Amino acid sequence: MDQTYKILVVDDEPDLEPLILQRMRRQIRANEYEFVFAQNGVEALEKLNADSTIDMVLSDINMPMMYGLTLLQQIHGVDPNLRAVIISAYGDMDNIRTAMNRGAFDFVTKPIDFDDLKITISRTLEHLAEWREALSSRDQLVALQNELSIASQLQQSILPKNPPVTDKYEVSANMEPARNVGGDFYDFFNLDEQVGLVVADVSDKGIPASMFMMSSRTALKGAAIGVGDPERVLEEVNNQLHQDNPTFMFVTLIYALFNPANGSLTYSIAGHDPPMLVSADGTVTELPLTKGVALGIAPDIVYTQETVELAPGDTVVLFTDGVTEAMNANNEQFGLTRLADVFDGKAPESALAANEAVFEYVRNFAGDAPQSDDITCLTLRRP
DSSP, rough: OOSSEEEEOOOTTTTTHHHHHHTTHHHHTSSSSEEESSHHHHHHHHHHHHHTTTEEEEEESOOOOOOOOHHHHHHHHHHHTOEEEEETTTTTTHHHHHHHHHOEEEEEEOOOOOOOOHHHHHHHHHHHHHHHHHHHHGGGGOOOHHHHHHHHHHHHHHOOOSOOSSSSSSEEEEEEOOOSSOOOOOOOOOOEHHHEEEEEEEEOOOHHHHHHHHHHHHHHHHHHHOOSHHHHHHHHHHHHHTTTOOTTTOEEEEEEETTTTTTTTEEEESSOOEEEEOOTTTTTEEEESSSSSBBSSSSSSSOEEEEEEOTTEEEEEEEEEHOOOOOOOOOOOOOOHHHTTTTOOOSSSSHHHHHHHHHHHHHHTTTTSOOSSSSSEEEEEOO
16 A cells, blocks of 8 residues: 555444454554544544544444444544444344445444455555545546546455455456446355355446445345345345435346355346356356346345255356457357357366456457457356
C-alpha cells in the first residue's frame, strides 16, 4: 500500500484491542495500518469528528450507550465516504441485513477469524482507494469511456484473490472486463465445512451495474451465512434486491455449495446458463437447470436446487454469457458446443488449467474482434 490507512475499531470487549494489535503487528510495523480504538458508539463518533484522517470503521453491533446499527447511521453524516465493516454473531441475518441497508460495506462474524478479517480489511480499503480515485476524477469525466473505466476499477476491486487449492478441492477464477463494462463478478468463501461459489452477471453497464453488482455480492454473502440451502439463499437475496431497486436492474447467477468431505455439489440457478461437468475421462455434460428467474425482477420467486456428486478428477465449469456469446470477426458466437469442445476427451489436470483453457480458446476464437462483454469463468475441481 502507498499510504497508511487509519482504522477505528469500536468494541466494548477489552481483550480485542491487544488482540488486534498483536495479530496485525506486521501490518502496523510496515505502516500499512494504524489502529485507534473506541469502547462504544458515542466515543467512536467523538473520535470521527475529531480526526478526519480515519479511513475505515470496524464496529461491533452490540455495545452500550449506542448500538452499532445506530452508529452506522451517524457515520454517513460525518463522512459519507468512510467505509464500515461490522462484527456480528454468526447467522444473525436480521442485523446483518439492516447493517448493509445502512451502509456497511462488509461484515465479519464472531468468533473472529483473523485471516478472514485481514482479507476483508484489505478488500474494503482497496475499494475505498478506487472510490477515492473515482471521486477525484469525477469532474473530469467528459466521455462515457471514463465512466466505464471507473466502473471497471470498482468491479475488479471486490473480486477475491488467491483461490483455494487444497488436497480436497481446487478453485480457479478469472474475469476479463470489456471496454463496455457490465457487472460480472465471482466469489468464493468458506461456510463451516463447505465452500460457497458464485458466478453472476448484472444487467446494464457502467457505474450503475457496478453498484448493483456490489449490492448483489454483499446480499448473497450475507444470505449464504445465515440461510443455508442455495435455493433458500436465492429466495432471500431476490427479495432483498427487489425491495430497493428503483432502476429495475437484475442479476443472473449460479450459487453452489461444495462439500469437500463427500464431493457433493448443490447449486441453484437464477436465470443463468447451467454449469458444465467435465468428468475425469474427459466426458462433458451440461448440468440440469433449476427453477428460478434472475434476481431482483419480482418478489417471492420460488427457486429450486440440484445436487451432483463429484468423483475424483471431476471439474465443474461456471461461466457467464460473455464466454458463450463471445463473437469473432464473422459475427459467430463461441457457443456452448465450442465450450464443451475445450474439454472433450481432455480432462484438465487442475482447476487453474481448466480456467486458462477456457480463456485461451475464447481469445483464439475471437481473434481481433472487439470484446463486447465481460468474460468470467470459475472452475472447481475435485483432485
